[in-house]
Amino acid sequence: MKNWLSPKSMTGIALIAIALIVLPHVVGMGGQAWVRILNFAILYVFLALGLNIVVGFAGLLDLGYIAFYAVGAYCWALLASPHFGLHFPVWAILPIGALMACVFGVLLGSPTLKLRGDYLAIVTLGFGEIIRIFLNNLNSPVNITNGPQGITLIDPVKIGDFSFAGTSQVFGMTMTGPEKYYYLLVALALLVIIINVRLQHSRIGRAWQAIREDEIAAKAVGINTRNIKLLAFAMGASFGGIAGGIFSAMQGFVSPESFSLIESIMVLAMVVLGGMGHIPGVILGAVLLTFLPEVLRYAVTPVQMALFGKILVDPESLRMLVFGLALVLVMRFKPAGLWPSPERSRELSEKPVEAVK
Amino acid sequence: MSNILLQANAVAKHFGGVKALRDVSLSIRRGEVYGLIGPNGAGKTTFFNCMTGLYIPDGGGFTFDGVTLQADAPHRAAELGIARTFQNIRLFGNMTALENVMVGRHVRTKAGVFGAMFLNRATRDEEAAIRQRAVELLHYVDIADRADDLAKNLSYGDQRRLEIARALATEPKLLCLDEPAAGMNATETEELRVLIEGIRKDGTTVLLIEHDVKLVMGLCDRVAVLDYGALVIEDVPAVVQKDQRVIEAYLGA
Incomplete structure (x- = not known):
């Protein structure tokens, strides 16, 4: 952090910036679908970073994280669609979505704080399902969420008169909807990353880590573990809420189906596979796990055709099989994640000094 | 400002039928090194845990620096100025x-x-x-x-x-050390003694639970002895060392 203004790191930053600017156009050569996947990768970076606060920093296993994403998404959908006839501006909905998710985070957190490990995981898992089932059934007697049909015609992100949906001219360049969203997402992602890094190296971040390491010792040095854990839940949830809002706007459609358990597990897998508690690792995990299944989707059929001349295995099931195998292999050979924090990799390579009992 | 920093009033704690603490009352004065000794299982660590809010006492309570300590609020105890270390190091x-x-x-x-x-x-x-x-x-x-x-x-x-x-x-007024010399050799124990002396000199009151009787007697201004959860004696080391009940508790008469 100290010498990030040195010429060497400046060059690095410049290169990354250029890469980020050019990326959607390179990826877009394969079709706009790839730009959309890229956008999803960034949304998952948001989610993974949010969950990383809860799981990676504070060490609280949360299997229902996607519920906060759902809360954010439905917040946007209800406040900016013909469903209720409301069309709030972005600067109002995103904070409301974040705040709502935050409230739900506290709601989940407060009764579960005494639980740890497996028990907490089960409760959060239940919470995630409850939210999904609520969304699915809140269409009668009063129609709030429109049930399984979901909400359609959701407003895109609009800043003033500038809409992020559809192709338009930006600074004399023709840009497609996904490309515009990409730049918005990258800008937000940078913000989220900066906030995460700052949180990690703050008084609060240290308190989270302390609780993860030893809760009793954390209490003994005066950390109010209940409040600090709630804070982790609330912060993680807020990031989920923001990601959900943008998801809603980008898709123009939400339904409870998008928030199933497997999504929670995917986000958790991103955090664990990337390197729990290590921000660059978590980002890598999110990007990889978004792209890998998609790349496999396109690769599985041609590869089978080339090898056997016919399709032996259904591409969809083979895709998940290969994906699952990849996860197992990573965990077998890189148990701390693909890009763990320097401390954690040291931890796994060095033997700790045995404490005398 | 009262001369007494910590006052324990008839603190009792039992686990099922085991009476770990039986109405223990003692007082720690400002600026002293106070030793708490006793055979294994005498209730020393239980006393510590009650004081720092990790256990809720079944009877009695603590007054620290004029404030009644709230049970089951470890972070409050730290806020008020009680810091502790653990017998089995918790870093x-x-x-x-x-x-x-x-x-x-x-x-x-x-x-x-x-x-x-x-x-x-x-x-x-x-x-x-x-x-x-x-x-x-x-x-x-x-x-x-x-x-x-x-x-x-x-x-x-x-x-x-x-x-x-x-x-x-945590800027404690009272530093509680739970068997800090356990597992240390003679040199390390001596270094520890110097460290604790220094801490006292800098104005922090120290409560020391220790097995090493030599260390306790050499370092502490006053010593309390627990046996089977009850306070046997609270006095200066010279008196405690000669007390018949203490000798019995330690040596088994």
Whole structure:
């Protein structure tokens, strides 16, 4: 952090910036679908970073994280669609979505704080399902969420008169909807990353880590573990809420189906596979796990055709099989994640000094 | 300001049928090193845990610096100025030695989430102060050269010292050490004695639970002896050493 203004790191930053600017156009050569996947990768970076606060920093296993994403998404959908006839501006909905998710985070957190490990995981898992089932059934007697049909015609992100949906001219360049969203997402992602890094190296971040390491010792040095854990839940949830809002706007459609358990597990897998508690690792995990299944989707059929001349295995099931195998292999050979924090990799390579009992 | 820093009033604690503490009353004066000794299972650590809020006493209570200690609120005890170490060292293993001490500053600092996000002047100044104080404390306990090592990779003696540094970081009025000399050799014990002397000289009251009778008698201003959860005697070392009941408790007459 100290010498990030040195010429060497400046060059690095410049290169990354250029890469980020050019990326959607390179990826877009394969079709706009790839730009959309890229956008999803960034949304998952948001989610993974949010969950990383809860799981990676504070060490609280949360299997229902996607519920906060759902809360954010439905917040946007209800406040900016013909469903209720409301069309709030972005600067109002995103904070409301974040705040709502935050409230739900506290709601989940407060009764579960005494639980740890497996028990907490089960409760959060239940919470995630409850939210999904609520969304699915809140269409009668009063129609709030429109049930399984979901909400359609959701407003895109609009800043003033500038809409992020559809192709338009930006600074004399023709840009497609996904490309515009990409730049918005990258800008937000940078913000989220900066906030995460700052949180990690703050008084609060240290308190989270302390609780993860030893809760009793954390209490003994005066950390109010209940409040600090709630804070982790609330912060993680807020990031989920923001990601959900943008998801809603980008898709123009939400339904409870998008928030199933497997999504929670995917986000958790991103955090664990990337390197729990290590921000660059978590980002890598999110990007990889978004792209890998998609790349496999396109690769599985041609590869089978080339090898056997016919399709032996259904591409969809083979895709998940290969994906699952990849996860197992990573965990077998890189148990701390693909890009763990320097401390954690040291931890796994060095033997700790045995404490005398 | 009363001369008594901590007053225990008839503290009782039982686990099922086992009476771990039977109406223990004692008082610790400001600026002294107070020893709490007794055979294994006498209730010393239970007394500690009740005092620091980890256990809820079944009877009685504590007055600390004029304030009644709230049961089951460990972080409140730390706020009021009671810091402790643990018999079986509890450090934040995967954090560096420096970070461990920095965590100790938590209770005396106040930067919140928004401070962390916006990194305003006040937050940056506070962070710098936390770091500086932590480095000073590592020097104070003489392990500054291990600042960037993970706590769990420190040697046993250094871990003990780090735990004391972390406790001191909370600016305690009363520092409670739970068997700090356990597992230490003669040299390390002597270094520890010097360290505790220094802490007392700097104005912190010390409560010491210890098995090493020689260390306790040499260091403490007053000593209390627990046996089967009950207070046997509370007096200066010279008197305690000669007390028939203490000799019986320790040697089994």
